[in-house]
Structure formats: structure tokens, C-alpha cells
Amino acid sequence: MEHIQSLIGPDYQLQWVVGTGGMSTVYLADDVRNQREVAVKVLRPEFSDNVEFLSRFRNEALASEDIISRNVVRTYDYRELVDPASGRNLCFIVMEFVRGESLADLIARRGMIPEEEALDILEQAAHGLRRIHELGLVHRDIKPGNILITQNGTVKITDFGIAKAASSVPLTRTGMVVGTAQYVSPEQAQGLDVTFATDVYSLGVVGYELLTGKRPFSGDSSVSVAIAHINNAPPALPTSISAPTRELIGIALRKDPTHRYGDGAELEKAISAARLGKRPPQPSGAARVVPAEASPTAVTAVASAVTGTSSASAPAVHPRTPNRPIPQSQIVEPKRSSSGFLVGFLIAVVVAFALAAGTVLYLNSQSFQPEPSVPPAPETVTITPETTPEPIPTITMTVEPTTSAPPVITTSEAEPTLPPISSVIVEPSEVIVPTSEPEPVPTVTLEPTDPTTNPGASQ
Structure with a gap:
């Protein structure tokens, strides 16, 4: 303490250490000029020697002298010295002693x-x-x-x-x-x-x-x-x-x-x-x-x-919370771009071509007039051998019939599949492991099944 006292000078007379921390040592001292007790906080050399830290801390210490409140410890003085023995900086603050x-x-x-x-x-x-x-x-x-x-x-x-x-x-x-x-x-x-x-x-x-x-x-x-x-x-x-x-x-x-x-x-x-x-x-x-x-x-x-x-160098990233639903505004394309316009144009061309092809095929097959069919209810799945359509190829162009339109006609030449306009990939936040065996997927048969053998009958 004697060495620190010699550096600080006669304005503040150090009495004893009242506290130590990771960044400083605090002394009780007498302010000789103002006749009051003060706390002298001396920063550790490793902080005082850092030029950038010292510059920032100096500005903050000087700014704190303007804070006058009964609920904030007053800052009276701030000084920077050089220890001639070691050549290191000595930085200390004089504060109100509480x-x-x-x-x-x-x-x-x-x-x-x-x-x-x-x-x-x-x-x-x-x-x-x-x-x-x-x-x-x-x-x-x-x-x-x-x-x-x-x-x-x-x-x-x-x-x-x-x-x-x-x-x-x-x-x-x-x-x-x-x-x-x-x-x-x-x-x-x-x-x-x-x-x-x-x-x-x-x-x-x-x-x-x-x-x-x-x-x-x-x-x-x-x-x-x-x-x-x-x-x-x-x-x-x-x-x-x-x-x-x-x-x-x-x-x-x-x-x-x-x-x-x-x-x-x-x-x-x-x-x-x-x-x-x-x-x-x-x-x-x-x-x-x-x-x-x-x-x-x-x-x-x-x-x-x-x-x-x-x-x-590490940028702050704010990803979406996994369990939070995706807003509709992020599913619908928020603003138009040249690529979006091009995709829409290509889709319009394909639709026009499909309509034209359907019209031509329809004119060539006027002798075939199918009876209008009513779509089955969503809850019922009915398959009859007489009306079972042929398997649809992987890449097809299909014109859906209405009550007055011809049946589904598949072109012989496949058209390339266009990429989706937009997609939203949601990565799951967790893997859910079932606690019991999953129910088997019901199969669609042409004959009614026995209720006693239905896997879901016991549930």
C-alpha cells in the first residue's frame, strides 16, 4: 500500500483495503482537500495496460461524474499515472465512500x-x-x-x-x-x-x-x-x-x-x-x-x-422457434421477382398446351360419349373393376373431366415436371418416439372385412 500511496500523491491518504475484486482494489482514504472520506478504486495493471479498455473506461468514468443522485454512488475524481518503477499505467477512481x-x-x-x-x-x-x-x-x-x-x-x-x-x-x-x-x-x-x-x-x-x-x-x-x-x-x-x-x-x-x-x-x-x-x-x-x-x-x-x-466476428442469428407455426405471410410469396414471373409464365404456357391437347383429342373421340359420373364422398373409397383406370405414368399430363367433358385422357408423350414455385422446409425440433406400436394402415379391399378382425375394433 505504501507504493500505491506514493504514486497517488498527497491529495488522498490511504487508510486500509476495504474490498478486492477481479478488476480492482478499493481503499478507504481521506480526501485532504475536501475533508471527507472517500473510496479510492485502483484498477489492476492488466486492465490499465490495455489501451482500448483504458480509453473506453476513461470516457465512462468522466461521464459518471455527471450522475448526481442519492441512489447512485458519486464519482469525484479520475486520474491516470505511470509507475516509474515498472513503466505500467496506474488508473484510479475517487468515489463516495458508503x-x-x-x-x-x-x-x-x-x-x-x-x-x-x-x-x-x-x-x-x-x-x-x-x-x-x-x-x-x-x-x-x-x-x-x-x-x-x-x-x-x-x-x-x-x-x-x-x-x-x-x-x-x-x-x-x-x-x-x-x-x-x-x-x-x-x-x-x-x-x-x-x-x-x-x-x-x-x-x-x-x-x-x-x-x-x-x-x-x-x-x-x-x-x-x-x-x-x-x-x-x-x-x-x-x-x-x-x-x-x-x-x-x-x-x-x-x-x-x-x-x-x-x-x-x-x-x-x-x-x-x-x-x-x-x-x-x-x-x-x-x-x-x-x-x-x-x-x-x-x-x-x-x-x-x-x-x-x-x-x-460471429454474427447474431435469430432462427425461428421450432414449435412456432409458420405465418401465412411467409408461405405466400411476399414480393414478386423476375424468377417468380418466369415460373408463372411457364405454368400458363403448360396449362394452355394441356387445354389445346385435350380439345384436339376430344374432337377425335366424339364417338365416345361417357355418362357423367358423380365423385364419391370423401369418406367412402369404392373401386369397381369396370371403371378402374389404367395406371397413370409417372410423368403425365391429365385433363380432369367435368360432367360434360370427356374422360381422363393421357397423352402418349410425357412432359417434364416443373419445379415447385416455392417450398417451405420445416426441420422438426424433436423426434417423437411412439409409446406403443402404431396402428396398422387399413387396406382397401373389394369385399367388406370381418369387424372382429379389424385392428381398430378393439380400440
């Missing part, structure tokens, strides 16, 4: 928090997010460890800016990502762009943990937990929690960010309604179209985030 404990410590000490107290914590945190979002900024790392509670119950969000800078730069350490995988939003886990709704999701996970004493998703690794955030629905909250609060958390944890509350201000209003026992309002963006679910390539994005490798 006497109290983190929300993570509160949950570890008390477990499940009563609903009214949990909603009060969430509403204060949402108020802090409101101020952050009003400045056009996204926290990106909302979790119990970054939410502090003072001795008088005031909630303060801290560690603003670090996660955003680190998420854009491949780093060798994984402490930051491992620590936040339990609260990561689906879009973050897939490496997609984040919005204010990203912070809403993370705070929803915090609320779930406050109310139940456990996180909605768990797994053997950070990757499996992040994938669960992408694909799995959280377990339902117990009915001992009020219906307004259950719906509030459910909306905040929706996979689609356009179906969540859009920002901290909208979330704060919803929490206030739930505290009054009213049903929380629906998000303003709830009418927008739901995008496709996460794709298998999202697993690669999650693994890249956890291992610290770059995933910028």
Missing part, C-alpha cells in the same frame, strides 16, 4: 427478504437507474455486489462504467464476467447490443433473489448459467408473494427486451404501483413484434464472453 453493506452481504446474512422491504430496495435502485438512463448511459453490471445499502437504508448503485468498457475489449482475466453471469441479460449473453432494458432485466434478477433467497438460474459453470438466461423461463414465484409483485418480476425477466420495461423510469413507476397493491402497468413497448429466440450460435457468444475472447 458506510453500510452490499446487497450481496445482506442476502447472504438474511436470506429471503420480506416483500415490502424488497420492493423498497428495488424502487430505490430503479430510481438510480432512472438518472443513469436519463443521461443516455447503461450500467451493464447490475448485481447485488454493486448495490450498496447505507446504515439508514439508502440504496446506492456503484461500479458504474467498468463493465461497459470491459465488455468491448478482449481481456485475459475472467473475474468480471464470472461474477456477473448470474445476472446477465439474454442479449448480453448473446453478444448483442444492449439497451436500458438490459439493466431492467438484471435488476429483475436481483428482485427475484431478494424475494426467494435464491437466483432464478444456476449451473455448473458461468456458460451454462448464461445459456439458461437465454433459453429457460425462470421458476414461478411462490403464491406467498402478492400477484402484483409476481407480475412485476415476470415482466422484468422477459427474454425480449422490447417486452420489458424500457428504462429505470418505467420500472420505477411499475414498482410503485406494486407497492400500492395495484397491478403494474404493461411496458410501453409490449405491442412490438417478438424477435426469434436465441440461436445455437449464442452459445459461442456466451463462451467467448466468459473466456475473454472476441466474438465480434
Whole structure:
């Protein structure tokens, strides 16, 4: 600590270490010029030495100085120095020192928090997010460890800016990502762009943990937990929690960010309604179209985030959910193209040729006047030897008769089969294995069968 003190200078007198993390070490210090206690957060050298990270973090740290809210830890100062002994960068932030404990410590000490107290914590945190979002900024790392509670119950969000800078730069350490995988939003886990709704999701996970004493998703690794955030629905909250609060958390944890509350201000209003026992309002963006679910390539994005490798080259893919029906708009050709016109033209030519051929054959066979036949009912299959037609070749051109038209006439010369205009291939999402032997396919016979031998008679 003496070496760090010599680098920081006389403006801040370090007292002792109050916390360590995967990215920084936090000291309690005295602000000599302003006569106040402060927290000095010194970034680890491997982060400070990364030029791209340092540039992004500098911008975020300077922007956080403009966030003034009772529910956000103030940022007072930011400095970059060079250690003459090692030649490495030393980057540190001077922040408001909060006497109290983190929300993570509160949950570890008390477990499940009563609903009214949990909603009060969430509403204060949402108020802090409101101020952050009003400045056009996204926290990106909302979790119990970054939410502090003072001795008088005031909630303060801290560690603003670090996660955003680190998420854009491949780093060798994984402490930051491992620590936040339990609260990561689906879009973050897939490496997609984040919005204010990203912070809403993370705070929803915090609320779930406050109310139940456990996180909605768990797994053997950070990757499996992040994938669960992408694909799995959280377990339902117990009915001992009020219906307004259950719906509030459910909306905040929706996979689609356009179906969540859009920002901290909208979330704060919803929490206030739930505290009054009213049903929380629906998000303003709830009418927008739901995008496709996460794709298998999202697993690669999650693994890249956890291992610290770059995933910028992996495009985000949004395939259709296998069990979701295909909209009619995707079956009918949505817009005309030159190829579609050509196919239609060819079909028209073939139909015209078929009609012409049928007319010629009809004139040559006027001596044959068949009696009009009535098509059988769909439920009845009747085959008589007198009217059994000859087997139709594989490639034929057939003119269907009407009540006044000649019988079916097959040309001697086969025409090529045209390719289908369009096709929709739906790959099954799962293989269904029958639990019992399938019923045999009934056969069509000329004589009625004995009901006692009918395989379906016993069913």
C-alpha cells in the first residue's frame, strides 16, 4: 500500500483495503482537500495496460461524474499515472465512500427478504437507474455486489462504467464476467447490443433473489448459467408473494427486451404501483413484434464472453422457434421477382398446351360419349373393376373431366415436371418416439372385412 500511496500523491491518504475484486482494489482514504472520506478504486495493471479498455473506461468514468443522485454512488475524481518503477499505467477512481453493506452481504446474512422491504430496495435502485438512463448511459453490471445499502437504508448503485468498457475489449482475466453471469441479460449473453432494458432485466434478477433467497438460474459453470438466461423461463414465484409483485418480476425477466420495461423510469413507476397493491402497468413497448429466440450460435457468444475472447466476428442469428407455426405471410410469396414471373409464365404456357391437347383429342373421340359420373364422398373409397383406370405414368399430363367433358385422357408423350414455385422446409425440433406400436394402415379391399378382425375394433 505504501507504493500505491506514493504514486497517488498527497491529495488522498490511504487508510486500509476495504474490498478486492477481479478488476480492482478499493481503499478507504481521506480526501485532504475536501475533508471527507472517500473510496479510492485502483484498477489492476492488466486492465490499465490495455489501451482500448483504458480509453473506453476513461470516457465512462468522466461521464459518471455527471450522475448526481442519492441512489447512485458519486464519482469525484479520475486520474491516470505511470509507475516509474515498472513503466505500467496506474488508473484510479475517487468515489463516495458508503458506510453500510452490499446487497450481496445482506442476502447472504438474511436470506429471503420480506416483500415490502424488497420492493423498497428495488424502487430505490430503479430510481438510480432512472438518472443513469436519463443521461443516455447503461450500467451493464447490475448485481447485488454493486448495490450498496447505507446504515439508514439508502440504496446506492456503484461500479458504474467498468463493465461497459470491459465488455468491448478482449481481456485475459475472467473475474468480471464470472461474477456477473448470474445476472446477465439474454442479449448480453448473446453478444448483442444492449439497451436500458438490459439493466431492467438484471435488476429483475436481483428482485427475484431478494424475494426467494435464491437466483432464478444456476449451473455448473458461468456458460451454462448464461445459456439458461437465454433459453429457460425462470421458476414461478411462490403464491406467498402478492400477484402484483409476481407480475412485476415476470415482466422484468422477459427474454425480449422490447417486452420489458424500457428504462429505470418505467420500472420505477411499475414498482410503485406494486407497492400500492395495484397491478403494474404493461411496458410501453409490449405491442412490438417478438424477435426469434436465441440461436445455437449464442452459445459461442456466451463462451467467448466468459473466456475473454472476441466474438465480434460471429454474427447474431435469430432462427425461428421450432414449435412456432409458420405465418401465412411467409408461405405466400411476399414480393414478386423476375424468377417468380418466369415460373408463372411457364405454368400458363403448360396449362394452355394441356387445354389445346385435350380439345384436339376430344374432337377425335366424339364417338365416345361417357355418362357423367358423380365423385364419391370423401369418406367412402369404392373401386369397381369396370371403371378402374389404367395406371397413370409417372410423368403425365391429365385433363380432369367435368360432367360434360370427356374422360381422363393421357397423352402418349410425357412432359417434364416443373419445379415447385416455392417450398417451405420445416426441420422438426424433436423426434417423437411412439409409446406403443402404431396402428396398422387399413387396406382397401373389394369385399367388406370381418369387424372382429379389424385392428381398430378393439380400440
